[in-house]
Amino acid sequence: MKAVVLLSGGLDSTTTLAQALADGCEVVALSFRYGQRHTKELSSAENVCRHYGVRHIIVDLDLSSFRSALTRPDIDVPMDREGKLDESIPITYVPARNIIFLSVAAGLCESVDADRIYIGANAVDYSGYPDCRPEFFDAYERMIAVGTKAGVEGRPIKVMTPIMHDSKADIVRRGKELGAPLHLTWSCYNGGEKACGHCDSCRLRLKGFEEAGYKDEIEYEDLRVVPFHTGRRPHDGGPDVLHKVRRMQPVLFLVRHRVFHVRRGGDVRGGDHAPGRRLRPRVRHRRRAHAPARHNGSA
Numbered sequence: 001m002k003a004v005v006l007l008s009g010g011l012d013s014t015t016t017l018a019q020a021l022a023d024g025c026e027v028v029a030l031s032f033r034y035g036q037r038h039t040k041e042l043s044s045a046e047n048v049c050r051h052y053g054v055r056h057i058i059v060d061l062d063l064s065s066f067r068s069a070l071t072r073p074d075i076d077v078p079m080d081r082e083g084k085l086d087e088s089i090p091i092t093y094v095p096a097r098n099i100i101f102l103s104v105a106a107g108l109c110e111s112v113d114a115d116r117i118y119i120g121a122n123a124v125d126y127s128g129y130p131d132c133r134p135e136f137f138d139a140y141e142r143m144i145a146v147g148t149k150a151g152v153e154g155r156p157i158k159v160m161t162p163i164m165h166d167s168k169a170d171i172v173r174r175g176k177e178l179g180a181p182l183h184l185t186w187s188c189y190n191g192g193e194k195a196c197g198h199c200d201s202c203r204l205r206l207k208g209f210e211e212a213g214y215k216d217e218i219e220y221e222d223l224r225v226v227p228f229h230t231g232r233r234p235h236d237g238g239p240d241v242l243h244k245v246r247r248m249q250p251v252l253f254l255v256r257h258r259v260f261h262v263r264r265g266g267d268v269r270g271g272d273h274a275p276g277r278r279l280r281p282r283v284r285h286r287r288r289a290h291a292p293a294r295h296n297g298s299a
Contacts, residue, residue, distance in 0.1 A: 002026045002114040003160070004105045007056075009044030010187045011205055012120035012163060015171050018180035019162045020118045021052065028112055029056045030105055034097075035064030035071050038191025047184045059104055068094040069189070077189045079198040089130065090200060092189055098131035099140070102159070106144045109157050115150070116158040124167045137161055168208025176214060183217035194219040 003025040005017045020027050031045045042058065049056035069075040069091045078090055098121070105117045121132045130136065137159050145156040163171050175182050187205045188195035195202050197220040209216040 001116065002112065003028070003116045003118050004108050004112070004114050005029050005118040006101055006105055006120070007031050007045045007048065008120075009041035009046075009048060009185060010120070010201075011168075011175065011182060011185050011208070012122055012171055013045075014048050014120075014182065014185045015175035015178065015180050016118050016120035016162055017048065017052070017054075018175060018178040020160070021054075022178055025116070025118075027052075027054045027118075028108065028114065029054050030101075030108060031056065031058045032061055032101060032104075033058055034061040034094075037069070037071070037073070037077070037189065040188075040191050041186045044184055044186040048181055051181045051184060057108070061100065061104075063094060063097070063100075066095050066097075068092060077199050079196070080203075092200065093129050096131070098129075098136070102140055102144075106148055106157055110148060110150055114157075115155060116160050118160045118162065120163055121161050122163050122166065122168075122171070124165060124170075134161070134164060137164075167211070168204050169211035172208045172212035172214055176212075185218070192221065194221050196221055 001024060003020050003023075005013070005020050005027050007013045007017055007029040008031065017027065017029060029045065029049050031042055033039065033042060045058075046056060064071050067075070069077045071094060075091055077092060098119070102117060102119065105119075109115065109117060119137075121137065123133050141156070141159045144159075145151040148157060150157055163174065166174060172182070186195070187201045188197075189199040189201050190196045195205075195218055197203075197206065202220070206216060206220075
């Protein structure tokens with residue numbers, strides 16, 4: 001078996017590549033330089049392919065005129081979206097991207113005599129993209145069966161979606177079980193030195209690792225004061241400015257709450273803590289040690 005694997009360099013596509021290899025396929029990895037906001041994901045894809053020793057093809061497509069936060073520097077990437085992320089189609093959706101990518105992959109399949117395409121699409125924990133649903137892939141597979149030489153000759157190209165019904169935690173577990181180099185992957189929509197931790201992709205990834213019981217080995221920005229890119233790239237003719245967004249994390253709030261209340265020796269109900277009782281004599285001792293000597297007024 002020979003397969004073309006669509007590889008973005010992210011968690012899902014890297015796990016899918018690992019699955020294709022585990023299925024016994026000879027793999028050709030296919031990535032795209034399509035005018036995306038940053039190319040860190042392509043660097044990750046190259047590192048993943050180097051790890052596995054598989055052939056890697058990068059195709060240049062200019063989709064920068066498509067309306068999406070991933071291709072247009074004047075559109076901000078949504079940060080810290082509340083609620084379920086699949087309730088609406090976000091501005092990070094690139095119009096017809098999977099249709100375009102799959103079409104190139106189908107052409108490559110015919111060129112290298114591959115009989116299947118692997119794609120890391122997911123319909124469980126995803127950002128609401130219409131081209132990540134099972135019905136889309138069923139329809140697309142029927143289309144290439146009648147629109148390609150291989151299909152007409154009775155050798156239709158299959159579209160494989162092995163993680164379609166996995167939760168993000170399931171994908172992490174699958175990747176770990178397959179020995180996929182998840183530490184080499186990049187999922188963040190923003191192109192900083194570290195992942196932002198606040199875009200939809202980062203939030204889904206962090207949620208998946210947490211629920212799977214694994215530590216995500218890639219680096220994230222400090223979640224208390226988070227630098228993130230405004231969308232301007234150096235070659236867009238302006239500085240790659242960083243803005244700071246202050247975010248109070250629950251754990252930070254808890255630590256501060258405990259410190260302030262324990263040092264006062266009381267909790268929110270007015271109770272007394274043993275640590276507070278231990279701290280108060282030390283505080284008084286330090287104050288006495290540094291206080292100026294008092295005189296009783298006598299000569």
